[in-house]
Amino acid sequence: MTKQKEISSAVIARLPRYYRYLGDLRDNGVERISSLELSRMMNVTASQIRQDFNHFGGFGQQGYGYNTEYLYAEIGKILGLDHKHNMILVGAGNLGSALIKYMNFRNRGFYFKAAFDINEALYDRQIAGIDVYPMERMASYIRDYSIDIAVLTIPKAQAVKVAEVLSGCPIKAIWNFAHTDLNLPGRIKVENVHLSDSLMRLSYEIHRYEESVSEQNSAAQAEEN
């Protein structure tokens, strides 16, 4: 049993943000940073930062601050970014193509190896150097090329069937952009990016804010009368 086992998902969810800030600091030549400075940049409390880091052994001495390079590398290791990940794209439409062309993933060790689509017209083309194959070849490709992650950018009507096929493959994770929830065996990890859900939360925030402003205005008017 390692220490990491009991770490809450809230702490984990914050790690990529720490990693992002520390990467920026490192790129800007900042060698050491205190939890207080980091907390001001990130708009969280210094105590939260120290608590979060204590889950992983603390990473450095208080007073002296943290070594930026070391902390960046350590959090990267916790996130598994010291490993290379082979990915396939399932659904070579607009969003999928954009993800392939987004080079930042490659910088973090995530490599698209191939794309799969039901559209025959795509098979003789490449997307940023990546070949597009028929869906029927997906399962054997995963086996032959040690694919870790399948990125699903397909309509939700197709997602259930594709998830069934993937359930039988030695895939480790699915990055799901299809607008539906997937049922998969526990060994296959799923991270959902439901863009419409995100836009709806934004819509809620807009209207909640407008209501509160209009209520304040009414209250102010009522007081005047």
Next chain:
Amino acid sequence: MTKQKEISSAVIARLPRYYRYLGDLRDNGVERISSLELSRMMNVTASQIRQDFNHFGGFGQQGYGYNTEYLYAEIGKILGLDHKHNMILVGAGNLGSALIKYMNFRNRGFYFKAAFDINEALYDRQIAGIDVYPMERMASYIRDYSIDIAVLTIPKAQAVKVAEVLSGCPIKAIWNFAHTDLNLPGRIKVENVHLSDSLMRLSYEIHRYEESVSEQNSAAQAEEN
């Protein structure tokens, strides 16, 4: 003061998912559904569903189940989806273009009106019928065309400057895909979609799972010896 004020962000974050499931049920002709049936579909407890809905007045009678159409419409109203939202795209690259072409947003009342980019080569083209303009025109366009939401699909180096310009505009919200956090006045709501963060969380889950499996194997082997 309305009831909605005290609703936790966790409840709000769940509303789009309810909306999605209820939309599917409605499309499949299901007129009524009990909290128990819904809970099984959504893999949450019926008690959580009832608690969540109670924040908004309950939406229906227990025992009889919920009227799907009514519940769908009511949650849509809470999410502000009974309003139309005008959006602009800032950064007409691959990801931005894919978002414009994604028609589902339009079905939910979110309309892209224009795109803005620093790349002059894009100004005489359209993306799915949407014109691309120089960045300098953004602020006046927001004023002239009652834009609610700016969708930021620009590199993080540009995002800070664009956010400064947007701070002075009568914009209500920013849907931020730039890989950085934005500092904006409280009246402007921000929803971040940090794709790399999401991919890193997935990477963490993969490696956490692999470690736990290898620990179990070691423990089993130790017992055998």
